[in-house]
Each structure stands twice: as C-alpha cells, then as structure tokens.
Amino acid sequence: MSLRPTTATAPGRLAAAPPELRVQDVTVRFAGLTALDTVSFTVAPGSVHALIGPNGAGKSTCFNVLSGLYRPASGQVRLGDETLTGLAPHRIAALGVARTFQNIVTTEGTVADNLMLGRHVLSHAGFAATALRLPRAVREQRAHLARAREIAELTGLAARFETPVALLSYGDRKRVELARALCLEPRVLLLDEPVAGMNGAERARTAEVIDTVRAELGLSVLLVEHDMGLVMRLADEVTVLDFGRCIAHGTPDEVRRHPEVLRAYLGTPGEDTPAEGTTEQGTALEEETDSEGDPV
Numbered sequence: 001m002s003l004r005p006t007t008a009t010a011p012g013r014l015a016a017a018p019p020e021l022r023v024q025d026v027t028v029r030f031a032g033l034t035a036l037d038t039v040s041f042t043v044a045p046g047s048v049h050a051l052i053g054p055n056g057a058g059k060s061t062c063f064n065v066l067s068g069l070y071r072p073a074s075g076q077v078r079l080g081d082e083t084l085t086g087l088a089p090h091r092i093a094a095l096g097v098a099r100t101f102q103n104i105v106t107t108e109g110t111v112a113d114n115l116m117l118g119r120h121v122l123s124h125a126g127f128a129a130t131a132l133r134l135p136r137a138v139r140e141q142r143a144h145l146a147r148a149r150e151i152a153e154l155t156g157l158a159a160r161f162e163t164p165v166a167l168l169s170y171g172d173r174k175r176v177e178l179a180r181a182l183c184l185e186p187r188v189l190l191l192d193e194p195v196a197g198m199n200g201a202e203r204a205r206t207a208e209v210i211d212t213v214r215a216e217l218g219l220s221v222l223l224v225e226h227d228m229g230l231v232m233r234l235a236d237e238v239t240v241l242d243f244g245r246c247i248a249h250g251t252p253d254e255v256r257r258h259p260e261v262l263r264a265y266l267g268t269p270g271e272d273t274p275a276e277g278t279t280e281q282g283t284a285l286e287e288e289t290d291s292e293g294d295p296v
C-alpha cells in the first residue's frame with residue numbers, strides 16, 4: 001500500500017516528486033558575528049542530507065533561515081522554482097517545508113490532537129463551517145483524521161494515537177513532533193537533532209522511522225544531528241559547517257576522512273590525525289554502537 005498522500009487522504013496537496021532545495025551563498029550576521037558565511041549546498045530530491053559541525057558552527061541558524069525565522073543578509077534559498085528567502089514561516093510551510101525543533105514543543109492533549117494541529121495548514125473548511133459541523137467540514141475533518149492515523153502508523157505511534165502526550169516516553173514525544181511535521185505533507189522535512197537525549201534503543205527506533213518515512217513518502221530530509229552513528233547510517237550526502245563556513249561536502253565516508261573535518265572536530269591538523277578519525281580519547285566522528293556493537 002502506498003502511503004504517499006492522495007487528494008482523498010491529503011486534501012490540499014498532490015503527491016509529487018520533491019523539488020531540489022538549494023541554499024545559495026547564504027550569509028547571516030548577528031551584530032559583529034558572522035554565523036553563516038556564504039553557505040551553499042543542495043538537497044537532492046528524495047535524499048537524506050545531513051548538516052553537521054561542532055557546536056556554534058551555524059547549523060541551527062541555517063535551519064532558521066530555511067524555515068523563515070531568520071532573513072539572511074545576503075544569499076538565497078530556493079525550493080524548485082520558488083524563492084523561500086524573505087517568506088514568512090507559514091508561507092514556507094505551505095510550500096512544503098516542515099521542521100522539527102531541538103526541544104520538544106508538543107502541546108497538551110493526545111497524540112491525535114497534536115497531529116491534527118499539523119493538518120490545519122491544509123484545511124479548506126473555514127472556522128464557521130467547522131464550528132457548525134457542516135457536512136463538507138465534517139468530511140474534511142474525517143479525511144484529515146484518517147491521514148493523521150496513517151502517519152501515526154508510519155512513525156510507530158499508532159498504539160498511542162489516543163494517549164495524552166504527557167504520558168508518553170521521551171522518545172515517543174520526540175516522534176510525535178516528527179509525525180506532526182509530516183502531517184503538513186511536506187516535500188522537504190527539516191529535522192533538528194531528532195535523537196538528542198534519546199537512549200540507544202530509542203535512537204535506533206527513530207533512525208528506522210526516518211528511513212521508512214523517506215522511502216514511503218518520497219520526501220527529502222535535511223538532518224542536523226550530533227549523533228554520527230545516525231548520520232553515517234541515514235545520510236546520502238553530508239555538508240560540514242565550521243564557524244559558519246562550509247568546509248566539506250560529500251558522502252558520509254568521504255567527510256569522516258576529510259582533513260578539514262577532522263581538524264574542526266579534533267582541533268588537530270589532518271596530517272597528524274589517524275585515518276579513521278579516532279584518537280585515544282575518542283571523537284565526535286565515531287559511530288555510536290548498541291550493546292551488540294552494531295551501529296545505531
């Protein structure tokens with residue numbers, strides 16, 4: 001069964017291949033600090049692209065530009081033929097770019113309530129029609145609820161659909177955020193540290209869910225994550241930022257061996273650094289493993 005949205009299950013957006021997301025020479029300054037310095041990269045349609053870098057490298061700033069919270073001093077963000085720079089966050093969301101945040105921002109209520117919040121952007125029935133329970137509005141609400149349930153299944157939350165979010169485990173609450181973002185039927189999903197604070201089992205489960213979501217829904221994913229195990233497992237391509245500059249692009253294997261990347265993470269020149277990116281004290285570029293030694 002295809003879980004891609006149809007007009008029946010996802011009023012408001014037709015299934016289509018996601019367009020390319022292009023970040024072109026984006027610069028952001030805060031007072032005297034250049035948080036992003038002519039940053040460019042492209043998220044290929046349907047790919048998982050990771051944006052990594054040490055603390056303060058500019059990853060969240062980049063997400064804030066992409067989702068419309070920050071306006072860059074110069075440069076452009078384009079989604080296919082559309083220019084996103086300068087648009088308000090809700091316009092960017094309506095064009096198909098949804099995001100999650102580092103910190104959980106679920107509201108009170110059940111999983112279903114939270115997911116239905118994500119469907120509001122796609123609602124056509126007005127407030128009055130919904131309040132008066134006009135047949136058209138009721139039909140639309142039913143279709144949205146059915147789609148929210150499908151997305152709960154896809155994200156491993158089906159058994160918790162009617163459960164108050166406050167009663168969920170930390171890992172499940174983080175996945176409610178992901179599911180709510182998916183309820184916007186995005187073409188590009190921006191995930192800001194989706195496994196931060198999770199234990200090994202929760203991280204492995206979330207990695208599986210991201211993999212499934214990408215495959216089933218055919219969307220592009222831009223991932224900011226410090227967990228290199230997750231990045232190495234999921235990403236097709238990686239862009240590395242350091243002090244607001246792009247220092248490397250490539251496959252996960254290419255960037256983990258890149259001398260500039262090793263220097264940024266380890267603070268040592270590439271030549272002196274062991275080829276696998278390891279030191280006696282370990283590195284942020286090592287993959288984390290579960291109790292059986294498998295990458296999570």
Ligand SMILES: Nc1ncnc2c1ncn2[C@@H]1O[C@H](COP(=O)(O)OP(=O)(O)OP(=O)(O)O)[C@@H](O)[C@H]1O
Nearest residue numbers: 030033034035053054055056057058059060061062
């Ligand atoms: N609103 C702001 N005002 C001033 N400086 C800011 C603001 N937001 C971020 N910065 C600065 O911009 C730089 C990039 O920060 P950013 O949060 O984007 O980095 P990051 O790579 O996401 O870091 P982390 O991995 O710690 O989340 C940092 O030096 C940060 O202190």
